[in-house]
Amino acid sequence: MFEALKLKRLMNTFGRIFRVSIFGESHGLCTGVCIDGCPAGLVLREEDFAHDLGRRRSGAKGTTSRTEADIPRLMSGVFNGYTTGSPILITVDNTDTRSGDYSLFCEVPRPGHADFTAGKKYGGFADCRGSGHFSGRITVGLVAAGVIAKKIMAPATVESRILEIGGSADWAEVITQCIAEGDSAGGVVECTVNGVPAGWGEPFFDAVESVIAHIVFAVPAVKGIEFGAGFAAARMRGSEHNDAFCGREGRTVTNHAGGVNGGITNGNPIVFRAAVKPTASISRPQQTANITTGETTTLETPGRHDACITLRIPPVLEAATAIALADLKLIGNQNLGIRNRE
Secondary structure, X not given: OHHHHHHHHOOOEEOOOXXXXXXXXXXXXXXXXXXXXOOOOOEOOHHHHHHHHHHHOOOOOOOOOOOOOXXXXXXXXXXXXXEOOOOEEEEEEOOOOOHHHHHHHHOOOOOOOOHHHHHHHOOOOOOOHHHHHHOHHHHHHHHHHHHHHHHHHOOOEEEEXXXXXXXXXXXXXXXXXXXXXXXXXXXXXXXXXXXXXXXXXXXXXXXXXXXXXXXXXXXXXXXXXEEOOHHXXXXXXXXXXXXXXXXXXXXXXXXXXXXXXXXXXXOOOEEEEEEEOOOOOOOOOEEEEOOOOXXXXXXXXXXXXXXXXXXXXXXHHHHHHHHHHHHHHHHHHHHHHHHHHO
8 A cells, every 4th residue: 555655646756866746737726846856056036937937828829818927936945046955846826717617528528638537547536627637737837847957957958949830830820720710730849959968868768768758748738759860760771860970079960869879868969859739629519428428419618728739838848858857967967976986
């Protein structure tokens, strides 16, 4: 029983040294994150979070009309503007909620959403308001943790950009059409990490790709990831895919490996792309089933939703990547310390 409870506590936690635990529900009092293992002495103030949380916030065409201030409150772990080394608790209030829009989904699950699986896993006790703990709203805490992780991984930097939405590099018309039709669109986002030296990561289970992919797949709506040449590598010859070295520091002429060899960074930029599915909540009529009566029914989803969640994903993917790399950097530093003592 004790081991089962111990495992339960880890289900919302990521990391070995830089440990991030997310909490909250979309329409609960607040959402947020608790971070353990952050080194002491980092400069950290509430205004440090404004840029990335602002990038994640709604407001652009194609995003939800739900408006949240997303002001982080540093509840612990910070004193006189510096991290103390103790756990950092950050909360963000939920203020603009309309819970009545979601009461139907406990019995009539949305196709493509977690309503059905959440009901099964938690025996009907899951909070279905605003999708509860399965909502993209929970990524607020992830982005907040990413702000701190970026400080740890410095001078390395991470940035992301949208490559396409709905299969098009010119996505304004795609989003306009989705809004008019009550539909949604997915997209592809690319992340690039510059300045990571060779040597971060571990072989096999803690390979850089494994760790990044683990947390990236935890971001709601992400359905695929590829590093470097990715799936195109399956259609290449070895002579074409191999990256020729051109210097003592491991720099290569090409970067088909995406900055990683054998699970360990090689000094080149880490490059990956993530596929983001269309938002499941759409107002266009869809066929579903009432899980209480078993009868099929037509659902027109009420509420406020993003026509394209891809628009708000870039800062979330940056945060997830930074969290993974901050942890790997701290693990590497710890291992280096052990080798030095030997």
